[in-house]
Amino acid sequence: MQNDIQEILISEEEIQQRIKELGAVLSAEYVGRTPLVICVLKGAFIFMADLVKVITVPVEMDFMAVSSYGASTKSSGVVKIIKDLDVPVEGRDVLIVEDIIDSGLTLSYLIELLRNRNAASISVVTLFDKPAGRTVDLEADYTGFVLPDEFVVGYGLDYAELYRNLPYIGVLKPEIYSK
Numbered sequence: 001m002q003n004d005i006q007e008i009l010i011s012e013e014e015i016q017q018r019i020k021e022l023g024a025v026l027s028a029e030y031v032g033r034t035p036l037v038i039c040v041l042k043g044a045f046i047f048m049a050d051l052v053k054v055i056t057v058p059v060e061m062d063f064m065a066v067s068s069y070g071a072s073t074k075s076s077g078v079v080k081i082i083k084d085l086d087v088p089v090e091g092r093d094v095l096i097v098e099d100i101i102d103s104g105l106t107l108s109y110l111i112e113l114l115r116n117r118n119a120a121s122i123s124v125v126t127l128f129d130k131p132a133g134r135t136v137d138l139e140a141d142y143t144g145f146v147l148p149d150e151f152v153v154g155y156g157l158d159y160a161e162l163y164r165n166l167p168y169i170g171v172l173k174p175e176i177y178s179k
């Protein structure tokens with residue numbers, strides 16, 4: 001698996017350090033409240049797990065699975081709900097945990113959905129951002145790292161469902177895509 005990686009963009013240590021910083025900021029932001037933290041599956045599951053461990057206020061967690069990519073590396077623009085939330089968001093302070101924002105289509109769809117369900121507040125924390133890919137006007141409230149416009153894998157992010165378990169973020173060798 002490591003042999004398929006051309007370059008490591010962000011190391012495991014850098015990721016863990018940045019998550020601690022994000023946790024401290026979010027803990028201060030939500031002090032006195034109990035946010036509903038929503039993990040956007042599958043990509044964000046590792047980030048979610050590491051992030052909630054460094055948040056010091058009580059949180060509730062829920063999981064939502066959406067799909068916009070299929071097996072391709074470019075957004076189709078179509079967002080499909082594969083698994084909806086289990087709990088109502090009405091009146092809740094919602095924190096959406098995303099792995100990566102590219103076009104912004106997935107997130108703008110989710111925000112609109114939660115707004116329509118009358119969340120009290122909606123904030124977004126994303127570990128990675130690729131601003132060059134944006135097709136809709138959207139910014140996360142909290143961002144871990146800004147990445148170049150390259151397809152990345154690792155730390156929850158996949159190519160054809162593989163590489164999610166790499167502890168760092170990297171770029172695949174070109175020959176992997178032509179397989």
Ligand code: XMP
Pocket residue numbers: 043068069075098099100101102103104105106107150151152153157158159
């Ligand atoms: P959009 O374009 O809707 O994309 O902002 C968000 C979702 O697309 C996936 N995505 C990636 N997945 N490597 C991946 O493994 C990437 O470089 C990448 N860029 C976008 C991801 O699932 C994200 O939630």
Ligand code: MG
Pocket residue numbers: 043069157158
């Ligand atoms: Mg994916």
